[in-house]
Amino acid sequence: MRYVIIGGDAAGMSAAMQIVRHEENAEIITLERGEIYSYAQCGLPYVIGGLISSTTDLIARDVETFRHKYRIDARTKHEVTSVDLKNQTVSGHHFSLSYDKLLVATGASPIVPSWPGSDLRGIHTVKTIPDTEQLIADAKEKKHITIIGGGYIGLELAENFVKIGKEVTIIEQAPQLATIFDEDMANMIQEEAEKNEIKVRLNETVEGFAGNERVERVITDQASIRTDLVVVAIGVTPNTSFLSNSNLHFHHNGAISVNRFMETNVENVYAAGDCATQYHRIKKKNDYIPLGTHANKQGRLAGKAMVGQPSPFQGIVGTSIIKFFSLTLGRTGLSSRELEEISYPYDQMTTEIGHIAGYYPGAERLTVRLCYHRDTNQLLGGQIIGRAGVDKRIDVLSTALYNEMKVDELEHLDLAYAPPYNGVWDPIQQTARRR
Known part of the structure; x- marks a missing residue:
C-alpha cells in the first residue's frame, strides 16, 4: 500500500x-x-524576541x-x-x-492582498522558518516596524519587536484589536499595547506602500505612515x-x-x-x-x-490563549458578537475578581466573562483576561463546553483550592453565581 x-x-x-x-x-x-x-x-515570534535562541530549537x-x-x-x-x-x-x-x-x-499561507507596492523589499510575512530568518536579518538595523493586523500573530510580533528595542505601529482595519474578543474586553488589550509604547491605529485600511525599491511608507485611507519595515499579519x-x-x-x-x-x-x-x-x-x-x-x-x-483504524475527531470549541506583555488573553466557545451573528438567544455575566485568595500575597485581578443560552442555561463561551491564572480557568471552561455543561453546573465543579492557587470559590464559579 x-x-x-x-x-x-x-x-x-x-x-x-x-x-x-x-x-x-x-x-x-x-x-x-x-x-x-x-x-x-507558534514559536517563531519568540525567536524574533530572543526568548528562543534559534529557529533550529523549533x-x-x-x-x-x-x-x-x-x-x-x-x-x-x-x-x-x-x-x-x-x-x-x-x-x-x-x-x-x-x-x-x-x-x-x-x-x-499568509494573506497578502495585491496592494500597490507590495513587491517592495522590506515587506514580510511570518509563517515559516525561512520567513522568520529573513525578517530577523532585515530588522537588525531597522528602527520602526509597522505591523498590519491586530490579531494574535500581530500582537505576539509587536511584543517581541518591542522587547528588542523597536518602535512598533499596529494598523488594524477593525475598530478593536483581537477581534475574537468582545470590544470592551479588547480595550484592556489596547491599553496594554499603548502602555508599552505601541502606536495603535484602528478603523484604518491599508491601500498600498511607497518607496524606492524598499518600503518607506504605508499608505492608508487616512495617512502616509513612515516605516522601515512592514509585517503583514491579517490572516x-x-x-x-x-x-x-x-x-x-x-x-x-x-x-x-x-x-x-x-x-x-x-x-x-x-x-x-x-x-x-x-x-x-x-x-x-x-x-x-x-x-x-x-x-x-x-x-x-x-x-x-x-490504515483502517478509524477514530472520529471529536471537534473543537474555539479555545485559544496568548501572552501579551503582562497580560494573558484567553477565550473559548463563542463571543457575544459571534452569538449575535448566528442569532443565538444568550445572556452574559462579567466579573473582576482576584485569581487567588485575596489575603494571600500576589493576588491579581481577572476579568471573567461567561456567555450562556438564555433558555437552556447551556454554557456557550468564556473570555478571561488578566495577569495570572488565566490558563487554568480557560481550560476548565473549555472542558465544560466540550461536555455541554450548563452555566449553573460550574458551581458544582470540584476545583483545586489552596490560598496560593485559588480562593474557596474559583473566579469562574463566582462569575457563574451572578446569573
Whole structure:
C-alpha cells in the first residue's frame, strides 16, 4: 500500500507516524515544498524576541530522522501542482507519483492582498522558518516596524519587536484589536499595547506602500505612515488552489471539507490541518479555526483512518490563549458578537475578581466573562483576561463546553483550592453565581 502525504509539518507528519506505527510494510512518501519538516510555527515570534535562541530549537524532528529512523520517504522541494483524483496520481514540476491513499496536509499561507507596492523589499510575512530568518536579518538595523493586523500573530510580533528595542505601529482595519474578543474586553488589550509604547491605529485600511525599491511608507485611507519595515499579519488562506479544478468539496474559504474521520468526498483522499475544516461542537457544523493543536489531532486521526483504524475527531470549541506583555488573553466557545451573528438567544455575566485568595500575597485581578443560552442555561463561551491564572480557568471552561455543561453546573465543579492557587470559590464559579 502506497501512502502519499502532501505536506511535511504538523498534520502530515502526525499522520505519517501513525501509519508507521500501525502498518509495518507501508510505503510512505511525504512531499514538502520547503526544506524543513515538523517545526513549531507558534514559536517563531519568540525567536524574533530572543526568548528562543534559534529557529533550529523549533524543529521537532528533522528530515533525516524521518528517513532513517522511521523509513519514510521524506522528500523536500517537492511542490505538488496538480492531483488526478480519477487516476490517483499527484504531480509537480519534476515528478509524478501514483497513490493508493492520499492525505492533503498542505497547511495555509499568509494573506497578502495585491496592494500597490507590495513587491517592495522590506515587506514580510511570518509563517515559516525561512520567513522568520529573513525578517530577523532585515530588522537588525531597522528602527520602526509597522505591523498590519491586530490579531494574535500581530500582537505576539509587536511584543517581541518591542522587547528588542523597536518602535512598533499596529494598523488594524477593525475598530478593536483581537477581534475574537468582545470590544470592551479588547480595550484592556489596547491599553496594554499603548502602555508599552505601541502606536495603535484602528478603523484604518491599508491601500498600498511607497518607496524606492524598499518600503518607506504605508499608505492608508487616512495617512502616509513612515516605516522601515512592514509585517503583514491579517490572516491565512488554505493552500488548496492546486485542487481548484477537482471535484473535492470545499468550505466557503477554500478549506477542504472533511468528515470526522478526515475523509473528503472522494474515495481514498483525506485532508487534515490548516487546509481542512474542523467540526465546531457548539455551532454543530464545520468551521475553520487553523491552530497547531487541531492540526496535530486531525493528522493523527487521518493516519489511523488511512490504515483502517478509524477514530472520529471529536471537534473543537474555539479555545485559544496568548501572552501579551503582562497580560494573558484567553477565550473559548463563542463571543457575544459571534452569538449575535448566528442569532443565538444568550445572556452574559462579567466579573473582576482576584485569581487567588485575596489575603494571600500576589493576588491579581481577572476579568471573567461567561456567555450562556438564555433558555437552556447551556454554557456557550468564556473570555478571561488578566495577569495570572488565566490558563487554568480557560481550560476548565473549555472542558465544560466540550461536555455541554450548563452555566449553573460550574458551581458544582470540584476545583483545586489552596490560598496560593485559588480562593474557596474559583473566579469562574463566582462569575457563574451572578446569573
